[in-house]
Every structure is written in C-alpha cells, then in structure tokens.
Amino acid sequence: MTIKRIVTTAFILACGAGSAALIYAWQPALPPIAPPSPTGFDASEVRYGADLALIGDCRTCHTAPGGRTFAGGLAMPTPFGTIYSTNITPDARTGIGQWSLEAFTRAMREGVDREGRHLYPAFPYDHFSLTTDVDMKALYAFLMTRDPIVAEAPANDLPFPINVRLVLAGWKLLFFHPARYTTDPTHDDIWNRGRYLVEGLAHCGACHTPRNFMGAETRSEDYAGGEVEGWSAFPLGRLSPAPIPWTEDALNHYLREGWQAHHGVALGPMRPVVENLAEAPAQDVAAMAHYLASLGATAGPSVQIPTVSPDASGQRPQSAGWQAAISTPAAGGPIGRAIFSAACASCHLSERPLPLGGVDLALSTSLSASTPQNLLDIVLNGVPASDGNPALIMPGFAGSMTNATLASLLTFLRVEVAGKSAWPDLPAAVAAARKAASPPIHVRATR
Amino acid sequence: MRHDISRRAVLQGTGALILSFALTRRAFALTETGVGDTSVHRLPGDLDSTPMLDAWIRIDPDDSATIFTGKAELGQGIKTALLQVAAEELKLPLTRLTLVTADTGRTPNEGYTAASHSVQDSGTAIRNAAAQVREILIGEASRRTGAGADELVARDGVVTGPGGLRLSYGELVSPQLLHVEAQPTSNLTDPKDFTVMDKPVPRVDIPAKLTGVASYVQDMRVPGMLHGRVVRPPSYGARLVSIDATSVEGMTGVVKVVKDGSFLGVIAEKEWTAIQAMRQLAALAKWNETAELPDESRLAEALMALPTQDTVILDVGKPDAAQYDVDASFSRPYLAHGSIGPSCAVARMDSDTLTVWTHTQGVFPLRNALAELFAMPRENVRCIQVEGAGCYGQNGADDVGADVAMLARALPGRTVRVQWMREQEHAWEPFGPGMVVHLQTALGADGMISTWRQEVWSQSHMMRPGPPGTLLAAREKADPFPPPPPVDLPMPEGGGDRNAIPLYVLPNARAVNHFLPEMLLRGSSMRSLGGYLNVFAIESTMDDLARLSKQDPVAFRLRHLADERAKAVIITAAERFGWDGRPKLPAGGGYGFGFARYKNLEAWCAVALEISIDQDTGRTIVERATAAVDTGQVVNPDGVRNQIEGGIVQATSWTLFEGVRFDRRRITSIDWAAYPILRFAHVPRAIDVHIVDRPGLPFLGAGEAAQGPTGAAIANAVRDATGQRLHALPLDAAKIRPQNLLAGRPRAGT
Amino acid sequence: MTHLIVNGELRTVSSDPDTPLLYVLRDELELNGAKFGCGLGQCGACTVLIDGQPVFSCLTPLLLLEGREVRTLEGLGTLENPGPVQAAFIAEQAAQCGYCIAGMIMRTQALLERSPNPDDDEIRGALEPQLCRCGTHMRIIRAVKHAARSLSAAAEATK
C-alpha cells in the first residue's frame, strides 16, 4: 500500500466517524455584498492591516509565480495532491469583493468560505482563529483596498474523497479546536504580543511543528520541526540544532534582516517570510523574537564569534579580491575536502560579510540538522538572483555534481566541518533530492 | 612603428560639388571625442584632421580594398556601418572590403570613440574619401583610355565605358595614385541610388562571435603568452604599507611578482595560477586607508555642499518668478558601466618599444598617456584596438592597459595578458557621476511655460587619458602621477550639463552649470553623460506642468516646440503607440512619455511606454515601449533599431534598479549581487522602434539617444500609475511600494 | 590528468584538478566560447553544458568532470556551418557586443533540448541566470523562438 492509500483509507474512516456531525458540517452561505469602495476605509486601519498581512505572510501563498500579488493561483503541493491558492483581491467575481467582514472573519476563524464551503487546512485557520476582532477588521480593510485583479485560481488537483469538501468537516472535528487568544498574565505585554503573533497570524507552527499522517499539526510536539516544500523547517527552541544557540537578539536580527552572522541567511520557504517581516513593524518582530527566545535554547557552546563591520580595518579588502586564497588540499585527503576547496571555499571562506558573502559553513544549521535535506536543496539548486534587489546569489551544482560527488561533499561537511556523525543513508537522500530538484527558476513575483 | 598622420596645410578644393555635408562642424574647442579642434582644412568629418586619402582607403591589385578608421567597434555595429558607407561610395561589394580599426600604427587619429560621434566623424570621412577615391579611379581610367569621365561608370570594382572598355580598380590603382589630399567636396551617391547604405545589412562581426572564433582581446592568445593579475587597493588612495610576497613568488607557475609603490601585480604561466597568486597577495597585503566617502543615503546633499565653478549656459528674458509651479530637485546616484566582460589588455615590451592590445575607446590618447607614464617617446608605444565587451563609456579599459604595460615592462620579450576580476571592475571603474538637477518653472495664464530655471550639480564626466594621472597604475606607482585637473566639457555638447538646456521654446529661461571640481567617487564618461538626468528632470517637469494645466502631455510638448524634426518624432511615437485614445489601464498601470534631442545636436528620440506596478511589492514592469528616432541619413536601419532597443533596456535597468553602494571608506557594490541590474524577468514585454528616415541629411549617432527619454517616460508612467512624482533615482520597488499601500490612492486615469 | 569528452572528442588535460573548467577550456584547450564574466556564478557568461545540463564553468572544478561530456559554443557549429541555435541568433542579429551571447546560446540549447516549444515566460525564466548589459534581450528572446521553430521544423522533416 502506498502512503497515499493509507492516508486515504484513514481519511475515509475518520470521515465516517465524523459523519454523525453532518449537521456541524453544513455551513450556510453568507449574503454577497457590493464590493466596498476603497476610499471608505480608515487609512490608519489599512496601514495596520498591511502590517498584519506582512506578518501573516499572506502574499507568499496568495501570489503565483510572475502573477499579481494576492491574485492567488500558487500551486501548493501537499502529500494529498495539489491545492491552488485563491484570489484574495476584492474582485467581485474571482476574488473576495463580495465578502462581508463577517464572511471574511468566518473564513479566517472557521475555515469556511462565503458560499459555505469548507476550506483545506493548507489555509492555516487553525492559527488564524486566534486573531482578534480589531485585527480582523484591519486585515479586511487592507485587502478590500487592494487593486481588484481578475484571476481565476485553477481547480485543485485532489483525489477522491479528499476532493469532497464536506469530509473536511470530519477533519475539523478531529483536529481543529478554534480558540481566541487569551493573555497570559504571568508574562509581560511584549511576550504576549509575540505569542499572539507567532501562534496566530504568523503561523510559525504550520511549518515548524510536525504534522500527523492526516496533515494536522501534532500539538504535543510543538516546534519540533516540520517539513515544507521539500525543505526541513528546523526545530525551534530547545530542540534547535543550530551550532550556536539562538539568542533573542539573534532571532530578532534574523527575522528582520533575513540573515544573522552566527547562523546564516534565510533560504527556501523562509526567504519570503523574512522578506515580509523586513517591512513589518520593528516592535512586532522584536516581540516575536522575544517570545521565540522564551521557548528555550539548546545548551550549546557559547562561541563568541566577533562580528566585523564592513568598515573595520584589517578585514580582507573587498575590492582587492575578497575571494579567499585557497591552499590546494594535500594529496590523499578526503575527496569531499578537495571538492569543497575547489567549488565552495572561494565564497564560503572569503570573509565577505553576510548577507552577500557565503556563510562560514561551520555555523550553518543545515550541516548539523538531522537530515541533509536543506543542504542538498541549496547545493543542487543554489540561490537564484533576486530580480533587481541586492541579495546573495549562489549557483546551483545540480548540473556539475554527480550523486556520488554530492555524497562525498556532504559527508565531508557533516563530519569534518560540523563534527557530527555521518547522516544515515545519505545516497538515498541524495537521489531523492536530485529527483525533486526544482525545475528551472521561474520568474517570481516576490518583491 | 611610428606612423602618425600629421596635419597638412589647407588645400583648396576643386572637385565638382553634387552633394556636400556641412563642413565646419567643430566650432568649439573640446568635445568628448577629444579631437574637436576648430576646423583646420574645412574638410568633411575627420578628413579634416587626416586629409590624405590613402590614410583611409587602400586599393589592392586584387580589386579588394582596406578601410582604415580611428574609431573602435564597441558592439555598436560600427564596423558594419563604416563598411557599408565605404562599399556604397567605392562601388565595391562588401565582401571585398576589410576594415582596420583604431591602431596608432596604422589608422588615422580620431580621438575617442565616444559621444555617438563615430558615424558622424569617421563615417563622414570615409564616405567622402571613398567617393573621391572612386572619382580618382574613374579619372585614371579616363586618362588611360581617353574616354570622357562622364562616359565612365564605376560598379562592382570595375570601371566600364563605351566600346567594351573595362578596367578593374586593381588594374587602375598605382602606389601614389591615392596619396593625395582630400577635396572639401565630393561627388556623393544620391540616397535614391543606394544599394548598400540604408539597408539592414547583417553585421559582419556577429557570426564569428557566435561560433567561438577569437573576437575579443580577452580571446587573444600568443605563443608563450603569460597571464597577469593585479591587486587593487581596498579603497581610493590607500597606500601599500607592507607585503611579504615570498610565499607567492615560490608558488609553482608564478613567474614574477611586480611591486612598484602601491602597485602590486603578479605574472604566472597560467591564468588560474595568476588568480590564485593574486588572491594570496591580496590576503598578505597591508594597506593604509585614508578615504572618506560621504553618507550614501545623503548623496545629493553631499554633492550640493561641494565647492562649485558656475557657468551660466542659458539666459533669456526674465527667468525669475514670484512663485513656481514646479520647484524640485532631481538626483541620480553613481552608476556603474557594468561591462559583462571585465576589462582586459595584452602587452609586450621589446627592447625599447611597447605594444598594447586594448579595448580602449581611444588608442591615441592611451598611447600618449603610456608614453608619458614610462617616459618613452610616443613613437615607441603602439596601441592596437581589439574588441572587448560592451563598455558604454570609460570602463576599466584604459586602466588595465596601464596595468598590463606595468607588468610587461617588468618582463621584456614576453607577451602578458591581464584581465580584471569582477570585483575590480565593479569597484574601480570610473563611475557615471552622481548628480543633482534643480528645476523651478511656472506656467502662464495661457497654459504655456512662462519661466524655466535649471541648475545642475555634477563632477567631471571626462577623466580619460591623455594625462597619465588618469590611470590607476600611474597613481599607485612609487613615483606617482597626480590625478589631472578635472575637465568641464563645455557647451554645446556639455558634460554634466549636457541637455540641460531644454529644446522647448521658453520666453524666460536660465540654466546654470555648477561644476564640481572635487570628486566624491572616481567618475568619468558613461553613456549620455549628464543628459540622462537632465532629460529625466526636464521631461518629468513637462509632465507635471501638463498635468497642472490639464493638458495632454504630448500636446503640451508639441505646443512648446518649433523644431520640426522634434515634432515629427514625438508625433510618430505617439501615433505608433496609440497615445490618443489609449485605453484606461487597470489599477497599477500607467503611461509615460519622454523626449529629447541628444545634446540638442544629434539624434531626436521620443519614447512612449506603458508600465504596470504591483501595488504590493512595488515591482515595475515595462509592458510595452514605442520609440521614434531621427538619426539623419540612416546607414543601417537594423543597427539603429538594435541601438535604440538596447538603450531602452539599459535605461530601464538604470532607472528601476541601479546605484553604486559604498560605506564611509570603500565601494561595497563589488559584484552583481550587490549591484543588481535588469535580468530577463524585467525585460520590457515589447519594444517597437520607428525610424524617421532623413535621406541625404548628415549622419547622427544612435547609441545614446534613447536613455534620457526612456528614464523620463518610466518616471512619468510611475506618476501616472501612483499619483506620486519620484525625484530621486532609482525608482526602485522599495521607493514605490509604501506609497501604494496607502488606502484610496488615486488610480490610473482618474 | 583528467579525461573529458569535449564537443564529442576525448581530451586529456593536465591542468590541476582544482582548476575551474573555464580556464581549462580557454587556456589549455584554446576554446573561446566560454567567457569570464564574474567567476562567481552570477552572470552566465561562462555557461557550458555538462552531460546536457547548463553549468557555470567558472565554478566547476576539473575534479568533478572525469569522464564527463562537455559541450561549448564551438560544439554547436562553426563559422562556416553554424548550428541551428547559432543560426537563429545570427538571423535575428541578436548581439551587440556579443560577449554574453555564447552563454545565452548554451542555455538556449539546454532549454530547447528539454522543452522544444517554450513560451515567453519559460524563455525568460530559463535565461534568468544570464546577464546582458548591452540590452540585447528582445532579440535574444526572438532568437530563442526562432531556434525553436527551426529545430522543430528540422525534427518534423526527419520524421
């Protein structure tokens, strides 16, 4: 039996259990409204809503590659099939132009659209349900003042019975327990604000918490690490595999700037998240960092790596050839080391400061993580240029490195650089990553 | 090797005049091409400075011809255009022509290949020389056969006449026949009889470049050639304190480490060894850095705070007003030329002669600079132009020429090749200068502009060799040459103030050039010089004035123009674009228009375009652009299109993304990650170029015509889409984004 | 010594194993197609095909290449007999200085081998790693479409 078959069978069973709750499952359509005039909203409310939308990372999922922001159509592969994000611009026909605040709130809190259809939990209403009324209204104001874009999302590509939305009611009955945010009086305002955002709109757990076989977050293992789009979302807090423990300052810097000298640069699905947070209010990001830091940290080495400002004298002059001089490895060393010296070191040992320089790989969490997944993604696909923005560029090595080469390089990095025991079954992981290696870079609409 | 063609005394013209170009083009002392003396011989184009016909054209006994130009191919298609001109007038098939480009040992001295002057200067010279050579050959046939010259026809390299008379050029030519001075007028072919000119002849250089035939100086390979690399200081003016190069000298394959003051370089057997040795040297070198750069976020203020030398370049009527309708400062950051191939040169020193193969825009000025740098007689230095990657002005070409010469001198008898690394090209090229333009204008009750005041702040746009101190190596040497005093290129071509005088009819107007003798960052010529920002400012203001007075921006421009050729390109661009009756765009869409006559002396160009802005990300895409251009007599219409398309794309990149970054000491935009330029995702969705053909009128260059109008048209389209006027370049997503987040912002067309 | 198949021919090269392929091609094998632009994987001027995949030769050390197949601009055709992609670029006059074009052609070759009929977005997406400063992009896109047409016409004819 394939995984898919197991899941489907389980799903049918679960839905059977839930069928008694058909009454619960039925939701009424809410009446359509005429799209509200964009000038009818309070400007400061719109601005606040814009900030919340950035924290909520709305545009990342609701924008197709090369498409207009919020117009939907992004394909989201899930273990069950492909779901396409919807158009959340206020276009009356293809977007949410006819949605009242009440309909919008119901979608966010209960995962039911205006017409009364259940929404797939790829839309993280299990987090969004925490959102307060005030914030809900601001988000609504923000979205309703966007340019209406006519864009029809492609139909989802899901097998029976998952394509029957009513079965989602069963899923909800089992896994969805909506709650509103309640302040924890034992903590201060900043912590509470941070927790409200992290657990709610920012929906960090949607990626960083493992999911069970039916795609629901395993609440007992909050922030134990998850998987998204072929990337590991590393464990946070006490379980973090980072070589140097995260501090609140480091988290704050990372979330705001997208990089941190002791940890590296946000890549993969985290990249759009930090790009959004870069524009979000600084105090909100700081509150999120404060709360995340309170989740605890590994007892790691308190290595103090001096941070150099680009001005500091004595640093290798950038314009005098910042690519480090590399000594050719002694003959007979591991082949992985030779590959590293020849292909990686010129950037990664260059001492060029982040975010444009290559991170010192000894500091990279990708090397000390429990799986080589992220490292493979990065080495194979690289980091494409961000169109028009100053940002790091790393070439992918999918074309030049064979699977055997990759395995030797990764073994060298894991064992010699990170000082950990070799990843089990590396060849299989390499082969799987190669198979999933992203198709050619497509024009992205991010920033 | 010396073969300098000296100027000769004035020769009185006697030839028959059928068609003639304006002869006294050079009424001013100095142009960007560096040879703009007042006319000496009253001869067309650069014949004026090099009047001997055989300096331009050689006919060989096999009926082929060699054409000599002092200009350089820079990817602008000049080789093909000049060959077309020569083929047309010589009446020889293109395939029998060879072109020799700038070489101090062989070709006329035509100064710099710059400022869109090549077809105008060299093309005009070659055209006239070719026509005169053809007439001389016909005359020779007449002399030999007794047939009347008017009975003889030259075609396909053969002179034919009555009674089966048939003499090929090869038969007619003799060594001294073409060693004569040119006449002021020529019997030029009537445009209606053109068979090669004005035709989209495919470029002669493209097939070789696209099949891997050695085409660039970067591809030069000489037996026994060595590879060099230099280590540049970390910041402007930094001095090398110490270096222990022993370990590098001991590397296998390293031939020599060259140190002279703060100049540091290495020569190796293989290129990769040279690079590794260079990196090792860079890591070992200790520098004393003193540079103090301004705060990059306050560049405009820093520029305006510098001491100035002021010139009033326009003063008509009474330009002061009690109140101005537009009162704004426009600015641009420093821009990088950003050649895709870092600069490269090859050199060899043999006893007392030095030969340098270089992609410089000016072989003669570089030759002079190198001769002075090394205290050698000029005739002992030869600079030969070989193509490099596109340079768009003065990139590192001249500097790397000096670098390689420094290394070659240290190892006589060996050929050395040096290519700059990416970070060296980015950090050390002379940037297109950062600039500020301040405009104050007012409208009269009739909706016409009543007054216009324009001020420009800019450093020099002309720091090319001649003087050795323009070259980095010369400043780094133990006995350094100081940087020469900066050159303020005078009007009418201008430097920072290029195009600072609007072409519009203005009853009251004043324009002041605040020349900045100091330089915050190293700068020199970059495509269109000050024209890009001046046109950006003027055309943004024209747009705002039209809007304020509720007039259509195109109609508003036409009302203010007397120049018929200007009106023609504006009308053509507007019509072809569908400006009138353009449909209302969905939110985020905008239309913009821009126009200029480059330098007020050269090609006219108007650009209409449509953009779309993602209101959330601020990302701007040019959906379609339509340009109309008048370059006088067209030599190669496809070449003109290629240049205008390229100008639009490059200016889109300048306008949306670019600016050199630096901290308080060093340049930090040292690669494409830190200095992003347009990639394919931002290439306009469509570009349409219309040529307004002007048969028989003088040639005008096309390479710099589109940049100003394009930048302005984008700014005007952003204004149309967002309701906001942006004054500071670049118009990047970060600048556009927040404005669009505001609720109830005006939508396009409302 | 490393053994490579370069444009269909077995070559034995002596450069050090850490030498990037770019310098092996240019200095040792005297091929001009691949160009140095940045040495950093940012511009694509050095693009060649390895086992059919486009790679930046400036960052591909020789030690990765034992026994592998390398294709450069020279392998697609000659001046006298340009290959279909080269011919398409020539027909569209898709070059100004031309320095970037070798890389463009190699990436186009790889694109068309994978996807014979790319639309505009696919072409732009595939060429995104390649920089051109002259602004030849409109012609390059036209040339890719032209090449796609001539390749599929040729495929049709041999059916």
Ligand code: FES
């Ligand atoms: S030279 Fe290899 S990517 Fe630029």
Ligand code: FES
């Ligand atoms: S044609 Fe010159 S860089 Fe592309």
